[in-house]
Amino acid sequence: RKEVEQDPGPFNVPEGATVAFNCTYSNSASQSFFWYRQDCRKEPKLLMSVYSSGNEDGRFTAQLNRASQYISLLIRDSKLSDSATYLCVVTVNTGFQKLVFGTGTRLLVSP
Amino acid sequence: SAVISQKPSRDICQRGTSLTIQCQVDSQVTMMFWYRQQPGQSLTLIATANQGSEATYESGFVIDKFPISRPNLTFSTLTVSNMSPEDSSIYLCSVEVADTYNEQFFGPGTRLTVL
Numbered sequence A: 001r002k003e004v005e006q007d008p009g010p011f012n013v014p015e016g017a018t019v020a021f022n023c024t025y026s027n028s029a030s031q032s033f034f035w036y037r038q039d040c041r042k043e044p045k046l047l048m049s050v051y052s053s054g055n056e057d058g059r060f061t062a063q064l065n066r067a068s069q070y071i072s073l074l075i076r077d078s079k080l081s082d083s084a085t086y087l088c089v090v091t092v093n094t095g096f097q098k099l100v101f102g103t104g105t106r107l108l109v110s111p
Numbered sequence B: 001s002a003v004i005s006q007k008p009s010r011d012i013c014q015r016g017t018s019l020t021i022q023c024q025v026d027s028q029v030t031m032m033f034w035y036r037q038q039p040g041q042s043l044t045l046i047a048t049a050n051q052g053s054e055a056t057y058e059s060g061f062v063i064d065k066f067p068i069s070r071p072n073l074t075f076s077t078l079t080v081s082n083m084s085p086e087d088s089s090i091y092l093c094s095v096e097v098a099d100t101y102n103e104q105f106f107g108p109g110t111r112l113t114v115l
Helices: none
Strands: A004-006 A011-014 A019-025 A033-038 A045-050 A055-057 A060-065 A070-075 A084-093 A097-101 A105-110 B004-007 B010-013 B019-025 B031-037 B043-050 B068-072 B075-080 B089-096 B104-106 B110-114
Touching (some): A070 A084, A097 B043, B019 B031, B043 B068, B075 B089
Parallel strands (some): A011 A105, B010 B110
Antiparallel strands (some): A004 A019, A033 A045, A084 A097, B019 B075, B031 B089, B089 B110
16 A cells, blocks of 8 residues: 555646545554655755644645544645646655645646 | 755756755754655655764665765765666655654655656
């Protein structure tokens, strides 16, 4: 079983749509959780950290369910500029908190 | 966050040669990391480079192939040695910024093609 699993997509949505991405992780001891965004031929950029209480940043809402080992990202009112690959990332304790990346979910927002 | 630069941004190399990639950060950081992202794949950690100690390599990566230097708190290098076409990839450095919960910030990457 992969350490972090995501639906690779692509998700094709029109502008203004709401889209949700899901992610599961296998290590119940993982402590930190993130969503990164990666544009084509660019480096990953931190979109948001994910907390147990859930957190929101503008149009983006992230949720964490530790019992189910499940993370989600909701994007409301999608913009063309939201088109990118969204990487689910968790930490694994190997003496330090190592980041383990999912394979990413590709989002395409069309006019 | 941190501002991270990498050199070169891209290179095309012949098999059997070596390439050294530089990573420079605009502030002092304890932990620096080197990743590889192969075409169509996600990121895989190569090694952790902490100043004052030897790099720690992940399973499948060895020092002879990927020697790393970390001479100070703002700089690191990764060398890809004796390259083969299978080493064609994007190589990224990242840093963990103090007082964040394990958040890492990435350099722009080095796109390597080995012929």
